[in-house]
Amino acid sequence: MAEIKIHEFQVAMxxxxxxxxxxxxxxxxxxxxxxxxxxxxxxxxxxxxxxxSPDQLMDILKKTGKQVTYVKST
Structure with missing residues (x-):
């Protein structure tokens, strides 16, 4: 099973x-x-x-049309 992580993104909101x-x-x-x-x-x-994964989440967040930047995972 995949590991649960906290991913942080900067999103232009x-x-x-x-x-x-x-x-x-x-x-x-x-x-x-x-x-x-x-x-x-x-x-x-x-x-x-x-x-x-961060890449999968980036793809989801980009569907908003907002500028998205990956920051980190913990």
Missing amino acids: TCEGCSGAVQRVLNKFEGKGVNKVSIDLPSQKVEVTSTL
């Missing part, structure tokens, strides 16, 4: 609508590799607790 779009796209993968999502709008950070 300027409003509640932006963070809502990120939340919605990640919610589609809840139970399919995404365990928990934490969005910090002021710092434009998204933390995803997941068994998916």
Whole structure:
């Protein structure tokens, strides 16, 4: 079984609508590799607790049309 990690991304979000779009796209993968999502709008950070790889999560986040940068995994 894949290891559960916390992946941090920088996502260009300027409003509640932006963070809502990120939340919605990640919610589609809840139970399919995404365990928990934490969005910090002021710092434009998204933390995803997941068994998916950073590349897989980047592909999901890019569906929002926002600029996404991978920061780190812990």
